[in-house]
Amino acid sequence: MFSLQRFTNFNRSLVNGVKFSTQTFQKYKQSCTDLTKLPKAQARAFINSLEAVISDGDGVLWLNDRAIPGSPEAFNALTSRGKKTFICTNNSTRTRMSLMEKACGMGFKVTVDNIISSSHALAQYLKDMGFDKPVYVIGREGLIKELAAVGIKYLEIGSDDMKGTVKDMMNTIDLNDNVGAVVVGFDEYFSFPKLTKACSYLMKPDCLLLATNTDERYPAGEMILPATGCFVRAIEACAERPAKVMGKPNKEFCAALLKNGLIKPQTTLMVGDRGNTDVLFGYNCGFYTLFVGSGTNSLQDIEKWRHSTDQELHKQVPDFYLPKLGDLMKILND
Amino acid sequence: MFSLQRFTNFNRSLVNGVKFSTQTFQKYKQSCTDLTKLPKAQARAFINSLEAVISDGDGVLWLNDRAIPGSPEAFNALTSRGKKTFICTNNSTRTRMSLMEKACGMGFKVTVDNIISSSHALAQYLKDMGFDKPVYVIGREGLIKELAAVGIKYLEIGSDDMKGTVKDMMNTIDLNDNVGAVVVGFDEYFSFPKLTKACSYLMKPDCLLLATNTDERYPAGEMILPATGCFVRAIEACAERPAKVMGKPNKEFCAALLKNGLIKPQTTLMVGDRGNTDVLFGYNCGFYTLFVGSGTNSLQDIEKWRHSTDQELHKQVPDFYLPKLGDLMKILND
Numbered sequence: 238m239f240s241l242q243r244f245t246n247f248n249r250s251l252v253n254g255v256k257f258s259t260q261t262f263q264k265y266k267q268s269c270t271d272l273t274k275l276p277k278a279q280a281r282a283f284i285n286s287l288e289a290v291i292s293d294g295d296g297v298l299w300l301n302d303r304a305i306p307g308s309p310e311a312f313n314a315l316t317s318r319g320k321k322t323f324i325c326t327n328n329s330t331r332t333r334m335s336l337m338e339k340a341c342g343m344g345f346k347v348t349v350d351n352i353i354s355s356s357h358a359l360a361q362y363l364k365d366m367g368f369d370k371p372v373y374v375i376g377r378e379g380l381i382k383e384l385a386a387v388g389i390k391y392l393e394i395g396s397d398d399m400k401g402t403v404k405d406m407m408n409t410i411d412l413n414d415n416v417g418a419v420v421v422g423f424d425e426y427f428s429f430p431k432l433t434k435a436c437s438y439l440m441k442p443d444c445l446l447l448a449t450n451t452d453e454r455y456p457a458g459e460m461i462l463p464a465t466g467c468f469v470r471a472i473e474a475c476a477e478r479p480a481k482v483m484g485k486p487n488k489e490f491c492a493a494l495l496k497n498g499l500i501k502p503q504t505t506l507m508v509g510d511r512g513n514t515d516v517l518f519g520y521n522c523g524f525y526t527l528f529v530g531s532g533t534n535s536l537q538d539i540e541k542w543r544h545s546t547d548q549e550l551h552k553q554v555p556d557f558y559l560p561k562l563g564d565l566m567k568i569l570n571d
Numbered sequence: 572m573f574s575l576q577r578f579t580n581f582n583r584s585l586v587n588g589v590k591f592s593t594q595t596f597q598k599y600k601q602s603c604t605d606l607t608k609l610p611k612a613q614a615r616a617f618i619n620s621l622e623a624v625i626s627d628g629d630g631v632l633w634l635n636d637r638a639i640p641g642s643p644e645a646f647n648a649l650t651s652r653g654k655k656t657f658i659c660t661n662n663s664t665r666t667r668m669s670l671m672e673k674a675c676g677m678g679f680k681v682t683v684d685n686i687i688s689s690s691h692a693l694a695q696y697l698k699d700m701g702f703d704k705p706v707y708v709i710g711r712e713g714l715i716k717e718l719a720a721v722g723i724k725y726l727e728i729g730s731d732d733m734k735g736t737v738k739d740m741m742n743t744i745d746l747n748d749n750v751g752a753v754v755v756g757f758d759e760y761f762s763f764p765k766l767t768k769a770c771s772y773l774m775k776p777d778c779l780l781l782a783t784n785t786d787e788r789y790p791a792g793e794m795i796l797p798a799t800g801c802f803v804r805a806i807e808a809c810a811e812r813p814a815k816v817m818g819k820p821n822k823e824f825c826a827a828l829l830k831n832g833l834i835k836p837q838t839t840l841m842v843g844d845r846g847n848t849d850v851l852f853g854y855n856c857g858f859y860t861l862f863v864g865s866g867t868n869s870l871q872d873i874e875k876w877r878h879s880t881d882q883e884l885h886k887q888v889p890d891f892y893l894p895k896l897g898d899l900m901k902i903l904n905d
Contacts, residue, residue, distance in 0.1 A: 396732070396733065398730070398732040398733075398762070399730065399732075399759050399760050399762075402759075403759050403796065406759070407791060407792075407794060407796075410794065412793065412794070424763075425733050425736075425737050425740070425763045426733050426763065427762070427763045427766070428732070428733075428761070428762050428763070429758075429759045429760065429761045429762070429797065432761070432797045432801060433794060433795070433796060433797055436788065436795040436797055437793070437794040437795050439795075440793075440794075440795055453808045453809055453811065454770065454808075454809045454811070457741060458741075459746065459771070459774075460741060460744065460746070460767060460771040460774075461767070461770040461771050461773075461774055461809060461810075462737065462741075462767060463763065463766045463767055463770055463805070463808075463809040464809070466808050466809075467766060467805040467806075467808045467809045468805065470804040470805055470807070470808045471797065471801040471802065471804055471805040472801075473804070474787045474788075474797075474800050474801045474804045475787055475788045475795060475797040475798070475800075475801045476795075477787065477788070
């Protein structure tokens with residue numbers, strides 16, 4: 238699945254004649270240490286000791302359709318220093334190919350193998366289990382293309398609006414007896430008939446319920462845009478069982494990379510701008526975590542989590558901090 | 572609000588010359604005792620000692636559009652023996668008036684004052700707090716009629732389907748700056764644009780979020796019909812805060828009756844066919860509870876809850892049991 242021959246082996250770094258492995262940096266776990274405030278040699282030793290860097294997209298590498306200044310340089314510098322670099326996103330509306338094109342267009346040097354997306358992970362999961370039934374999809378093109386790419390059949394997607402009365406709807410719905418899974422991603426055509434169909438399929442105990450992610454919302458100026466997590470919550474309530482979630486913070490998201498030995502937890506860094514997806518994902522996988530201040534959460538949020546008695550919030554405190562990914566260049570440059 | 576002049580005062584019952592008050596029956600709390608298996612005099616003494624009986628509708632009094640045989644006779648017999656009798660429902664799609672007409676049509680002798688509905692309770696709640704802003708309603712006519720009846724203004728309801736892209740939708744949405752509450756009931760036109768509007772209004776911290784109930788689903792033959800709870804879960808996820816829920820099992824549901832002194836917890840019986848709405852509601856209010864086997868849950872469910880280590884499930888074990896409400900006549904008749 239990944240062709241990463243160009244990647245080097247485990248890095249050891251030399252600072253003042255002393256060998257450093259990533260073990261050396263265990264003491265920084267969940268300390269939210271500002272990398273720019275560490276002695277430069279030590280910060281550089283930490284970066285050098287890493288084999289792989291997984292970065293979130295929006296809020297770290299770009300904001301909507303624009304690269305965050307300095308992010309392409311920093312990301313590409315990591316790649317050119319032999320790190321296995323990945324862009325990982327919960328966005329289920331684009332294929333890996335389309336995400337790669339977006340990233341390349343902004344100056345990130347990546348191939349499709351450098352992209353990890355929740356739709357791709359979900360399709361791989363079904364493929365790996367030998368799933369051979371049609372699936373009912375709440376989602377968009379990105380998701381069905383990833384399903385198609387691994388040979389999974391799916392029912393038609395698109396608008397499915399409520400017409401007439403509830404009785405009219407029930408008389409119109411024709412459930413496909415073979416459906417073996419309900420798959421949920423972002424879908425702006427989410428509606429009562431779609432919810433009814435999803436939950437009706439899920440009456441069968443052996444019908445799977447999978448979701449690309451549980452992101453709840455996207456800020457959008459004066460508005461809030463509901464995200465996949467809202468649909469998942471509604472379906473879970475009606476179906477009376479939880480979804481298997483493939484996106485961050487579920488470690489299943491990079492199960493394939495770990496299984497293939499392409500990355501090792503103790504030499505991998507997860508970079509992100511959100512506590513409950515990115516940092517928690519890194520924590521759940523046993524990666525080092527680097528939080529950047531260029532996206533959704535702030536250092537104030539992290540202070541709150543650090544002092545919280547809620548264990549789940551405490552997990553979102555990262556190991557390291559940078560105002561923005563581009564600041565890495567201050568460490569990498571001579 | 573309730574004209575109950577005809578109701579008598581606290582009942583005391585004489586069995587074999589011994590006075591019984593409801594206190595005598597404390598020992599039966601959460602015992603799920605079959606009333607038909609108690610000595611008849613004792614079962615009758617319990618019924619006599621009650622001042623008020625609140626009964627769920629569907630599953631206890633009727634199934635869809637048909638009275639459950641014996642239920643009208645039993646309900647009317649309680650009324651004619653001077654009990655304050657109420658029909659209480661989480662159904663938010665009908666007004667109290669329309670529920671009264673349905674009940675009367677099946678032979679239940681009730682006036683509108685005998686009906687407690689979640690839409691009515693919600694409207695009363697807003698009225699009692701002097702609420703004077705327009706509300707954004709996800710719901711149907713029953714809900715807006717109850718709002719209108721207490722002078723609450725509301726935005727248009729009905730279909731609001733997704734058209735075009737997310738950007739198109741965002742350009743079309745015109746949020747009303749004055750909206751002070753989002754109110755959620757059953758709505759088969761629930762859609763992505765409605766979810767977006769609800770959550771966008773709820774960005775304002777002082778905008779209230781109220782729900783008629785959190786019922787998750789209705790069985791409907793080969794299908795499952797999603798219920799209000801699904802919409803509530805989706806909105807709560809996106810708005811990142813919980814709704815204030817007026818329906819069962821929330822004791823707010825009969826706050827007005829308790830506040831006015833029309834009913835007293837220790838002399839009130841709640842009759843229902845569901846653990847997580849009816850019985851839990853009775854438990855939360857401190858009422859006696861009677862579970863009937865003519866609806867959703869079964870004695871097997873109750874056995875499961877009785878042996879559960881989950882405190883919340885344990886609360887759903889009722890005090891008394893009858894196969895169906897009509898069996899009460901075996902106790903009441905000489």
